[in-house]
Amino acid sequence: MTLTRRQLLKYGTFASAGATLFGGHSLFSPRAMAATTATGVTYLPPSYKALTYGSNRFVEILKENGGDVLNVEFYDSGQLLKADEQLPALRARSIDFMFHTTSYITRSVPILGITGLPGVVGELYRHPERLAKGSPLMELINEVLAQENLYMLSSGGGILEPEYIWSTEASPIRSLDEVRGKKVRIVSFEATKALEKYDIGATRIPSSETYMALQRGTVDAGVFNISTVIGRSLQEQLHYCYKLPMTGFTVAPFMLRDTWDGLDDDTRAVYQQAADWYDENFISHCNLGIYPDEYWPQIAEAGVEIIEPSEADTTTFNDSSHEVWDHWKGEVGEEVGSRAIALALGEA
Structure with missing residues (x-):
């Protein structure tokens, strides 16, 4: 053989x-x-x-x-x-x-x-x-x-530029509250953990299969970096981008x-x-x-509506993210986790 x-x-x-x-x-x-x-x-x-x-x-x-x-x-x-x-x-x-x-x-x-x-x-x-x-x-x-x-x-x-929540015309997500109950394609464990309280149906789908999943309604939305959107032509199936930084x-x-x-x-x-x-x-x-210079103009040309998060949504999400931090610290160790977060936030 x-x-x-x-x-x-x-x-x-x-x-x-x-x-x-x-x-x-x-x-x-x-x-x-x-x-x-x-x-x-x-x-x-x-x-x-x-x-x-x-x-x-x-x-x-x-x-x-x-x-x-x-x-x-x-x-x-x-x-x-x-x-x-x-x-x-x-x-x-x-x-x-x-x-x-x-x-x-x-x-x-x-x-x-x-x-x-x-x-x-x-x-x-x-x-x-x-x-x-x-x-x-x-x-x-x-x-x-x-x-x-x-x-x-x-x-x-x-x-890279953070991942945002992108959704279809049939299942729009234009605020944090509208995430509730949606079927969302997510790769990042951290983003999945952060959205648990919103009762989402988190699905880990390979990027190569995401276009069809959106087209068929298998998922309502996805947490994507813009490279994934353009790389897989997902803008053809998406109608909204809620620009709340979810993960990166x-x-x-x-x-x-x-x-x-x-x-x-x-x-x-x-x-x-x-x-x-x-x-x-x-x-x-x-x-x-x-x-x-290239990707966001293509998104605009495709007619995807960009929604900036409200200050209240940003505060609510960032405050709730501390629960994810605590979970992560439990995996890497309290001392290492706290030090890494402090360095990332410019506090050390």
Whole structure:
């Protein structure tokens, strides 16, 4: 039987897991830590023009500067691994690095929830420097990630414009109260937790299936970043955007910590150059360039009505978000959680 590369990676992941459980008698040899060929992945397709801008250039920099020390194989659009397969594959050493949306993996890696906490994301969005490389918050995140043998090379220099509530003409959401009882597509655990008290029917639907879900009425609304809306042409099915910042995320490059630590100086320098560029350019390119200049005009052209939240709704939502903070602190530890929130809010 001839295995495809995708099958080989999957079987390799299972084999590595088996070796962990039953010893080293695996059919697959462990990957050499100093391999000259690095395999990277992202599940995002090219239609996500803003979100793939950073990863594409990151990989280009690796290839341009790799010389004799680093060759790169990179697979987008889930060609090699789907979104939910990337983190297990990284941990099993089936791949060397991945670009992942932080909101997708906060249940597996809770410290990344700081990038999506309701009531915090607005401040992080307005102050991207708080998540820049070398910032106290980034240092804290990587300190916690190291306990799980993970390393985030860069946040991209902040978080993307927050996710808002977008709804259909048949089920409009123009205020916080109108969220009640709606069927809402949400990926972020943090946003789901924040909206629990509104008796929503939270549904985790892949972005590739969301257009049909909205069209068929399977869901009434979704909590989306504008990249998801444009990337999947959801503006064709949406009629309202209620711009209350619900949650947020970034798309970040990750490696295993021991892989990073084990790189020779020349190879690490190549990755460092790419990560430095990513930190300085990715988020700013999206938030200050593509979004205001291209994406929001497309939303307006599609006839989507933009509703700014009232001061009362903003206050109510932000006050209730403290319950989400407490839940999150229970996952990451009170001391770490309180410190991370203080750093994100500029209070430490």
